[in-house]
Amino acid sequence: xxxxxxxxxxxxxxxxxxxxxxxxxxxxxxxxxxxxxxxxxxxxxxxxxxxxxxxxxxxxxxxxxxxxxxxxxxxxxxxxxxxxxxxxxxxxxxxxxxxxxxxxxxxxxxxxxxxxxxxxxxxxxxxxxxxxxxxxxxxxxxxxxxxxxxxxxxxxxxxxxxxxxxxxxxxxxxxxxxxxxxxxxxxxxxxxxxxxxxxxxxxxxxxxxxxxxxxxxxxxxxxxxxxxxxxxxxxxxxxxxxxxxxxxxxxxxxxxxxxxxxxxxxxxxxxxxxxxxxxxxxxxxxxxxxxxxxxxxxxxxxxxxxxxxxxxxxxxxxxxxxxxxxxxxxxxxxxxxxxxxxxxxxxxxxxxxxxxxxxxxxxxxxxxxxxxxxxxxxxxxxxxxxxxxxxxxxxxxxxxxxxxxxxxxxxxxxxxxxxxxxxx
Numbered sequence: 001x002x003x004x005x006x007x008x009x010x011x012x013x014x015x016x017x018x019x020x021x022x023x024x025x026x027x028x029x030x031x032x033x034x035x036x037x038x039x040x041x042x043x044x045x046x047x048x049x050x051x052x053x054x055x056x057x058x059x060x061x062x063x064x065x066x067x068x069x070x071x072x073x074x075x076x077x078x079x080x081x082x083x084x085x086x087x088x089x090x091x092x093x094x095x096x097x098x099x100x101x102x103x104x105x106x107x108x109x110x111x112x113x114x115x116x117x118x119x120x121x122x123x124x125x126x127x128x129x130x131x132x133x134x135x136x137x138x139x140x141x142x143x144x145x146x147x148x149x150x151x152x153x154x155x156x157x158x159x160x161x162x163x164x165x166x167x168x169x170x171x172x173x174x175x176x177x178x179x180x181x182x183x184x185x186x187x188x189x190x191x192x193x194x195x196x197x198x199x200x201x202x203x204x205x206x207x208x209x210x211x212x213x214x215x216x217x218x219x220x221x222x223x224x225x226x227x228x229x230x231x232x233x234x235x236x237x238x239x240x241x242x243x244x245x246x247x248x249x250x251x252x253x254x255x256x257x258x259x260x261x262x263x264x265x266x267x268x269x270x271x272x273x274x275x276x277x278x279x280x281x282x283x284x285x286x287x288x289x290x291x292x293x294x295x296x297x298x299x300x301x302x303x304x305x306x307x308x309x310x311x312x313x314x315x316x317x318x319x320x321x322x323x324x325x326x327x328x329x330x331x332x333x334x335x336x337x338x339x340x341x342x343x344x345x346x347x348x349x350x351x352x353x354x355x356x357x358x359x360x361x362x363x364x365x366x367x368x369x370x371x372x373x374x375x376x377x378x379x380x381x382x383x384x385x386x387x388x389x390x391x392x393x394x395x396x397x398x399x400x401x402x403x404x405x406x407x408x409x410x411x412x413x414x415x416x417x418x419x420x421x422x423x424x
Contacts, residue, residue, distance in 0.1 A: 001424065002410045004041035008112045009034070010103040012095065012126065013119040014080060014087075016048030017065070019306065020073065021080045023256070024225055025192070025333045026120060026150050029172075032195050036402035038062040043112070045103050047095060049073060049080050049087055066102060068094050079257070088122050095126060096133055104134070108142045113417065113424060115144045121154025123147065124163055131166035141423050144416050146170050149187065151330050152179055160185050168416045172331040173351035188412060191353070192331045193405035198340040199398055202317045206285035210318035213289035215297065217380050218242060218249035221319040223307065226261035229328040231348070233267050237369025238376060239299055240271040249376065251323075252292065252315070254303040265302065273299040281305050285314045316343030320379050320386070325364050325372060326350065335361065336400055339393035344386050346375060354400055358385075360392040 011034055015027030022028070030046060037044040038061065050067025052074040057066050069087040076083030099116070107114040118127050127147050134140040145167040149155075160183050163169065169187040171177055177189055211219065220239065224230045235251060242249035255261045268275050276295040282288060282305055295301050316322050316338040324335035324347045332352035335345035339354070345361040355361040362375050379386045417424050 002113070002413055004043070006112055006424070007042060007410075007413075008103065008107045008114045009037050009042055009044045009117065010047065010099060010114060011045070011117045011119065012047045012099070012123050014049050014084075014122045015119075016046060016050055016067075016080075017060075018048075018051040018054060018067075020051040020077075021048055023080055025331065027080075028333060029150065029192050030119060032193065032402055033406070034063050035061060036193070036195065036406055040403065040406065043107075047099065049091075052077070064102075066098060068098065084122070088125075091122070092126055092129060096130060099130070100133070100137075104139060104143060108139060113144060113422060114142060115146065115413065118145070118147045118167070120148070120150055121158060124154070124158050128159075128162050128166045141421060144168070144413060144420055144422050146416065148172070148190070149176060149180065149330075152176070152328075155180070155183060158183075168419060173353055175351035175353070176330045188416075190409055190412065191400065191405060192333055192336070193400050193402040194333075194336055194340050194397065196401045196403065198313070198337060199394065199401070202313045202341050203285070204317075206311075206314040207318045209289045210285055210292065210315060213292040214250055214252075214318075215292075216248050216250045218247055218320045218376055219252060219292075219318065220249065220321050220323050220376065221252045221315050222323040223254045223312070223334060224324070224326075225256040226258035226264055228260065229326055231325045231327050231367055232260075232264040234325060234364075234367050234369050234372055235323045236264070236268050236271055236273060236300070238372035240273055241369050241373040242376060243273070243299060247377070247380065248297055250292070250298070251300045252288075252303070252319070253300060254307045268300050275300040275302055277302045277304055279304045282307050282311065284308075285311055287311075288315060312337065313341035313343075316341040317390075319343060321346045321362070321376060323372070324348075324352075327367055336397055340397035342390045342394050344379060344389050345393065346372065354396065356392075356396070358389070360389060360396045362389070 013030040017031040034044050034046045045064040047066045049069045052070040069090045072087045072090050147167040149171040170190045171187040239249050239251045276298040278291040321344045322338035326348040330351045335347040338345040347355045357363040
């Protein structure tokens with residue numbers, strides 16, 4: 001029904017593929033979903049708050065990138081959420097004409113239905129503005145509008161009824177769907193995915209080099225924003241418990257720029273864990289191995305520089321476990337990526353619907369360090385358990401590659417188009 005000849009995609013997202021534009025899972029979702037649509041032959045555009053020093057518009061691997069709010073980004077160089085409100089207001093002014101001339105009119109002229117996919121609370125008011133503009137122009141029946149919730153941010157300040165009139169609301173997991181029910185919203189669930197390349201075999205020489213450099217039977221890896229939701233304290237508690245029992249467990253970590261990070265590192269020191277801040281650049285697995293080797297037996301190695309995506313699979317496969325043990329996780333992309341690399345993912349019990357407890361991953365139910373320490377002890381004492389989980393993890397992660405997710409999304413579009421009375 002929807003083919004590259006009849007269908008086109010335009011995504012609007014605060015985050016995007018530029019390093020300036022990445023702060024969490026939203027940037028990864030926007031980049032990879034759009035890349036997958038483009039690779040499947042669909043004309044795809046991604047409008048996002050981009051690097052002020054990059055071109056306003058360019059095509060990369062068949063994906064059209066349109067950077068918005070560059071004047072505001074130039075005034076706020078710290079990252080995509082620096083000067084957030086000013087960028088939101090600028091988006092309302094900039095984006096409608098860009099979207100109309102760059103995507104809406106060309107798609108209509110060439111007889112294609114345009115799906116406009118807007119992400120997160122920053123775009124909610126824009127969705128309503130866009131709906132009104134398209135109706136005034138007589139083009140609303142040529143566009144399917146979706147608004148997606150990746151998290152619960154902004155839920156209490158949104159006009160849900162207006163948003164539902166303007167768009168079809170979606171989200172990334174059944175857990176998020178249940179969080180939205182109290183707002184009298186029943187969204188469609190369109191899960192996140194991983195690129196097909198994520199299932200490529202990992203360089204085992206790199207994996208062995210990282211594992212050997214740790215000089216520990218238990219190397220845990222954790223990456224994410226410094227937020228209480230991510231259960232950083234539980235991770236540190238577990239390392240302290242294991243070391244207190246005589247196991248020289250180590251934690252390799254990469255956090256964000258959030259103020260909560262000071263509390264995380266303070267908690268480590270309160271537990272008596274020594275912390276080594278690693279400020280050297282990380283370009284490949286050898287740099288990761290060096291950070292572990294040159295910090296000796298230090299309990300916590302805190303990577304302070306940008307960590308390239310290319311080394312994450314190697315770290316995940318080398319680690320005893322990847323700690324994606326969030327207390328609130330809308331989907332849990334880190335855990336799924338770790339599974340795809342053949343790692344043992346330790347996840348929470350919220351939106352990580354790809355995880356089967358001790359079937360393909362480890363699921364922790366509490367915020368207690370004792371529970372996490374016990375799970376890590378089991379992996380050390382029973383190597384066959386880790387091997388079984390790694391094998392199942394790679395197999396099951398294959399069900400979440402973007403081409404499969406997109407195929408299901410296109411089928412859902414039949415309903416969405418009918419509901420919005422869009423001419424197909």
